Amino acid sequence: MADEPVRQTEQKSPSTLKADKPSVKERRAWRISWIWLVPFVAALVGGSLLVRNWLNTGPTLSITFESAEGLEIDQTKVRYKDVVIGVVTDIDVGADRSNVIVKAQIDHDAADYIARDGTRFWVVKPRLEMSGVSGLGTLLSGPYIAVDIESDNNQNQAEKYTFTGLEKPPAVTHDRSGTRYVLHAADLGSLEIGSQVYYRQIPVGRVIDYELNKDGSSVDIQIFVDEPNDRYVTSDSRFWNASGIRVSLGASGVEVQTGTLSSIVAGGIAFTNVNPANEIPAKPETVFDLFNSELEAKAEPDGPPFRVDMIFNNSVRGLEVGAPVDFRGMELGKVYDIDLEFDTEKRRFYILVKTNIYPRRFGTAYERVKSLDPENKYPGRQLLGPMVQHGLRAQLKTSNLLTGQQYVSLDIIRDAEPVDFDPMRTPLVIPTIAGSFDRLQEQIMKIVSKIEAVPFEGIGNDLQKSLQSLNRTLNTLNTEVAPQTTEALAAAKDALERIDAMLSDDSSMNENLQGTLRELNGAARSLRNLGDYLQSHPNALITGTPPDRYPE
Structure with missing residues (x-):
C-alpha cells in the first residue's frame, strides 16, 4: 500500500513533481490466522485415534500350526462366533522348521476371555470328509481362524498367549450343551471323529475323541450326546456299532441290516434302552461297552467270562x-x-x-x-x-x-x-x-490202506488168463458148435411148419379136435344139470328118480 504513491510519483514529469507531505501510520500487532486451526484439529484427531487404537489394541497371540495354508498377513481374520476379534499380523516358520508360528493381534475387549488357558484355535476352510462337507462359506471370503473358549465365564483361567492350533475343527465346541460318555470297545472299526450317534435312527450326538487304553488291549471312544437327547442315555443303555451293512443267513432266509446312509459311509453308533422303566439319565463320563451288533447288545448280560x-x-x-x-x-x-x-x-x-x-x-x-x-x-x-x-x-x-x-x-x-x-x-x-472231519480222514486212510493191500497185480494176471480161456472157448463154439446149431435150427423150423399144418382150419386133426370139444361141452352140461338136480333132491341117490306124473 505504501509503494503505490512512490510509483505514481516516479511516473510524473520533473516539472510537476511536488514534495508529498509525510504521513505516519501505526503498525497493527500480529494475530493468529484461522487457517492454523486445521492442522491443530488434525493433530488432535490423530492423537485421539492413536490413543483409541492403543486402548483398543489387545495382546498378540502366538498360534502354532503344521502349515500356513490359506493364511495371509493382514488379511486372515480371527473370529469368535463369526465375529471378527483380531487379524493375523505375522507368519513365520518355527525354530525346528516342523511347523509355523502365526501371530494374531486380538482386540482389547476380546483379550479378557480369549487369552486364557483352554482356548482352542483352528483354521476354517473347505473340507471334504467322510462325515460331510464343511467350510464352503470360505470359498469367497477366504479361510479364517476360529476360536473356542472353554466356558462363557473363564475369567478364573490363567492367562495364556501361546497356543497350539488344531489341525481339524473340534467335533464339539464348549458352548454346546450335552453330556459326554465313554465307550469301551475291542477296536475302533470304521468309526472316526465326527461319526454320528443314533437313537432310533435319529442323530443325537457324535464321536469326539478316541484313544487306546493304558495297556493297549482295547479302545476308549468318547462320545457327546446333545441336550435334551442325553436324557435317553441311562445306566441300562446298550451301544453297538451301526456301521456298514450286515448280512446274515438264517432259517428264514437272508437278512440284511443297514443303518442310515451316513452311517454306512462314515460309520456310526446306535444305542437303545433294555429297561424302559429306568428313566434316570446316566452321569457324565459313564463307561459303556460297545457291542459289535444290535443282536449282541440286546442279549441278556453274560457276566464275566x-x-x-x-x-x-x-x-x-x-x-x-x-x-x-x-x-x-x-x-x-x-x-x-x-x-x-x-x-x-x-x-x-x-x-x-x-x-x-x-x-x-x-x-x-x-x-x-x-x-x-x-x-x-x-x-x-x-x-x-x-x-x-x-x-x-x-x-x-x-x-x-x-x-x-x-x-x-x-x-x-x-x-x-x-x-x-x-x-x-x-x-x-x-x-x-x-473231530468228525479228522475221523473221516482216518476212515479214508484206513480204506486207502485196505485198497493198497489188495493184490491188484495178481488179480490182473488171473483175469488175463480167464479172458484167454474164454477166448479159446468162443473160438471152439464158433468152429464146432455153430454148424451143429445151424442144423438144429433147420430141424426145428421143419417141425414148426408141420405143427402149423396140423393146426390149420381145414385139417382133419382140427375137425376131430373140434368134435371132441363139442362132446366134452355136452358132457359138462349134463354134469351141471345133474348137480343142480341133486342139490334140490338129495334123496334121489337112494330112492331114485320118481316116475313121471303125466303119462305120455
Missing part, C-alpha cells in the same frame, strides 16, 4: 480267533487266541486254543450250582468238572464247507475214555477228541 484252554494234536486249519465255542447249538464263548506249543516230555508239537467261556449261558444249571455254594468264586469250574467226568469233550467241526471255517464244539460223548482232569487248574483245560 473265564478262560478255558483246549489242546489239539491235529491241524486246526480253518479255526480263527473269534470262532464260536458251541455246546449243542448254543454259543458259550469265543476263541481269543491260538498258539503253537511244544511238549518237551513227549517231544511233539501241539496247538493250544484259548477261549473265553460265559458260564451264565448254561442257564438254570449255572444258577443251581451257584445257589449250592454262593461263596464260591468259580462256579463255572464246579459246573464243568462233573460234565468232564461224564464225557464232556471238545472237538473241531466244520461250519462252512465252502470256506473250510471251523469252530469248537463241546458235547458229552458216550463211552468216552477217562482222562485226568483237575477242576482247580488255572486255566482250566478241557480234554479234546478228534
Whole structure:
C-alpha cells in the first residue's frame, strides 16, 4: 500500500513533481490466522485415534500350526462366533522348521476371555470328509481362524498367549450343551471323529475323541450326546456299532441290516434302552461297552467270562480267533487266541486254543450250582468238572464247507475214555477228541490202506488168463458148435411148419379136435344139470328118480 504513491510519483514529469507531505501510520500487532486451526484439529484427531487404537489394541497371540495354508498377513481374520476379534499380523516358520508360528493381534475387549488357558484355535476352510462337507462359506471370503473358549465365564483361567492350533475343527465346541460318555470297545472299526450317534435312527450326538487304553488291549471312544437327547442315555443303555451293512443267513432266509446312509459311509453308533422303566439319565463320563451288533447288545448280560484252554494234536486249519465255542447249538464263548506249543516230555508239537467261556449261558444249571455254594468264586469250574467226568469233550467241526471255517464244539460223548482232569487248574483245560472231519480222514486212510493191500497185480494176471480161456472157448463154439446149431435150427423150423399144418382150419386133426370139444361141452352140461338136480333132491341117490306124473 505504501509503494503505490512512490510509483505514481516516479511516473510524473520533473516539472510537476511536488514534495508529498509525510504521513505516519501505526503498525497493527500480529494475530493468529484461522487457517492454523486445521492442522491443530488434525493433530488432535490423530492423537485421539492413536490413543483409541492403543486402548483398543489387545495382546498378540502366538498360534502354532503344521502349515500356513490359506493364511495371509493382514488379511486372515480371527473370529469368535463369526465375529471378527483380531487379524493375523505375522507368519513365520518355527525354530525346528516342523511347523509355523502365526501371530494374531486380538482386540482389547476380546483379550479378557480369549487369552486364557483352554482356548482352542483352528483354521476354517473347505473340507471334504467322510462325515460331510464343511467350510464352503470360505470359498469367497477366504479361510479364517476360529476360536473356542472353554466356558462363557473363564475369567478364573490363567492367562495364556501361546497356543497350539488344531489341525481339524473340534467335533464339539464348549458352548454346546450335552453330556459326554465313554465307550469301551475291542477296536475302533470304521468309526472316526465326527461319526454320528443314533437313537432310533435319529442323530443325537457324535464321536469326539478316541484313544487306546493304558495297556493297549482295547479302545476308549468318547462320545457327546446333545441336550435334551442325553436324557435317553441311562445306566441300562446298550451301544453297538451301526456301521456298514450286515448280512446274515438264517432259517428264514437272508437278512440284511443297514443303518442310515451316513452311517454306512462314515460309520456310526446306535444305542437303545433294555429297561424302559429306568428313566434316570446316566452321569457324565459313564463307561459303556460297545457291542459289535444290535443282536449282541440286546442279549441278556453274560457276566464275566473265564478262560478255558483246549489242546489239539491235529491241524486246526480253518479255526480263527473269534470262532464260536458251541455246546449243542448254543454259543458259550469265543476263541481269543491260538498258539503253537511244544511238549518237551513227549517231544511233539501241539496247538493250544484259548477261549473265553460265559458260564451264565448254561442257564438254570449255572444258577443251581451257584445257589449250592454262593461263596464260591468259580462256579463255572464246579459246573464243568462233573460234565468232564461224564464225557464232556471238545472237538473241531466244520461250519462252512465252502470256506473250510471251523469252530469248537463241546458235547458229552458216550463211552468216552477217562482222562485226568483237575477242576482247580488255572486255566482250566478241557480234554479234546478228534473231530468228525479228522475221523473221516482216518476212515479214508484206513480204506486207502485196505485198497493198497489188495493184490491188484495178481488179480490182473488171473483175469488175463480167464479172458484167454474164454477166448479159446468162443473160438471152439464158433468152429464146432455153430454148424451143429445151424442144423438144429433147420430141424426145428421143419417141425414148426408141420405143427402149423396140423393146426390149420381145414385139417382133419382140427375137425376131430373140434368134435371132441363139442362132446366134452355136452358132457359138462349134463354134469351141471345133474348137480343142480341133486342139490334140490338129495334123496334121489337112494330112492331114485320118481316116475313121471303125466303119462305120455
